[in-house]
Amino acid sequence: MKKSRVHLLIKGVVQGVFYRASTQEMAMNLGLKGWVRNLPDGSVEAVFEGPADKVKEAVKWCRQGPPGARVSGVDEKWSDHTGEFRDFSVKYGW
Secondary structure, eight states: OOEEEEEEEEEEEOSSSSHHHHHHHHHHHHTOEEEEEEOTTSOEEEEEEEEHHHHHHHHHHHHHOSTTOEEEEEEEEEEOOOOOOSSEEEOOOO
């Protein structure tokens, strides 16, 4: 099974709506690894690694987000799977 990696920058009303916690829960349910964090400009940044089909599912979810979020855009940067993560975590600070 092909593995992949994507780095996302999620824009819109995505802070203060449990976006990070919901993203972590979704990623763990999909068996993905990586991280998610808030950025000072009000956006959210995330990295997902795992089976390509599950990573694509996570990207689709991020375009909607949890209830209360209003996503206005998602920038995607795809790259090779590195295997550097042990789990999926919420990062604090930038």
